[in-house]
Amino acid sequence: MTLNRRFTLVARPDGLPKPSDFALVDEPVPELADGQFLVRNHYVSLDPAIRGWLDDAPSYLPPIELGDAVRVSTVGQVEASKAGSIKAGDWVMGLNKLEHYSVAAEGGFTYPIDANAVPSVTNYLSVMGAVGLTAFFGVNDVLKPKAGETFLISGAAGAVGSIAGQLGKLAGARVVGIAGGPEKCARLLNDYGFDAAVDYRGKTVDQLSAAIGEAAPNGVDMVFENVGGTVLDATLLHLNREARVGLCGLISEYNSEHYGTRNLWQLIVKSARIQGFLVSDYLHRFPEGGAAMAKLVAEGKLRFDEHIEEGIDNALPTFLKLFEGKNEGKLILKLV
Incomplete structure (x- = not known):
């Protein structure tokens, strides 16, 4: 009998996840019901x-x-199928474990992909997947x-941030990245191809603000946070009047208590707006974004890196x- 090795959650992490929060277990591969397929x-x-999904929180x-097993996006091949539209050997991607x-x-969250349409099927987890589409729609x-506007991206060397900055450049903006x-x-x-870069390491809020001011002397019109x-x-502290802040993530706060932004009042002062968004908001437009x-x-016109x-x-x-901060590009784990 073929066994299925699974990376399972056994305890809710307190702060940074640790080995005792997880277990590797081997279980029999499940039997298929009608309409299902095995990936x-x-x-x-x-x-x-993923860090947020590990907590028992809304x-x-x-x-x-x-x-x-921990929820993740995957790319793989169908080994067996009892679904009419999915055949053994098909490449698929989706939200699995x-x-x-x-x-x-x-009809669920896993669907066929064309492995021959990209240099590597891993591209469906990076530039052609949720990462690239998060940047595209954001x-x-x-x-x-x-x-002519000034566009600032934090976490700019990451998988999403690096693509977002390049899209901003293609739109004609001056792009500043924080890494x-x-x-x-x-x-x-x-x-x-960013126009300026700011190193946040070892800086207080005041020191980082000063560095942003040097990199963006005319202020910031857009922020991809x-x-x-x-x-x-x-x-x-550097928003221009009617600036836009797109709130994509808060990675510095995922393993600790929320920081509680002190300078949110600047949105009032500058008549600016902040908008959170999820790539799943645009699920119906994935074909459009993927094609673009x-x-x-x-x-x-677009460089992307995979780690x-x-x-x-x-x-x-x-x-x-x-x-x-040790990954250099979209972080992907190879299982096969």
Whole structure:
């Protein structure tokens, strides 16, 4: 009998997740019911959003149940099918679990993809997946950049931030990125074409604010916020009148108590707005966004990087790279 190795949640993390919060278990591969198909997961996407799903707290998706495998986006091949529209051998992607085999249902969140349409199927977890589409809709629908405006991105060297900055450049904006460390700041300038980069490491709010002021002397018209905490606090001090802030993530606060932004009053002073958004808000427009991203990649107008680690046994240390700032591109775990 084939066994299914699963990375399961056994305790709610208190702060940064630790090994005792999880367990690797081997279970029989489930039997299929009518309308279901079995996916052999080849790659899984490790994203900051997973940290929120580990808590027993209200969110846009239910918490991961204790004893269940961790929820992730996956790309894999169908091994067996009792679903009419899905055949064995098909490549699929969807919201599944961190395990070797997942059971998915026809008409659910797992759907066929064309593996031959991209250089690597991993691209469906990066530029052609939720990462790329988060940047696409966040920039083009939430922030709507105009030529000549100043666009600031926090977490700019990350998978979403690096794409968002490039989309801003393509729209004619002046793009400033905030990242951690000189190497990441150099990547923003040399690899992604940002106009300026700010290193937040080791800086107080006042010091970071001063650095942002030097990089954006005419103020900031748009913010693509991925970090929160002191980074957002410093950024808010540089908003121009009627600035737009797109709130994509707060990764600095996911493993601790919420910081509580001190400078939110700047939204009043500058008649600015802040808008949170989820890529799932645009599910009905994924074909449109995917086609637009594919065109930019094919034309050589968009650079994206993937950081691939291997082995389900390496799931936790790989996941923690997100919070240590050690990933260089979209963080993906290879299972096969």
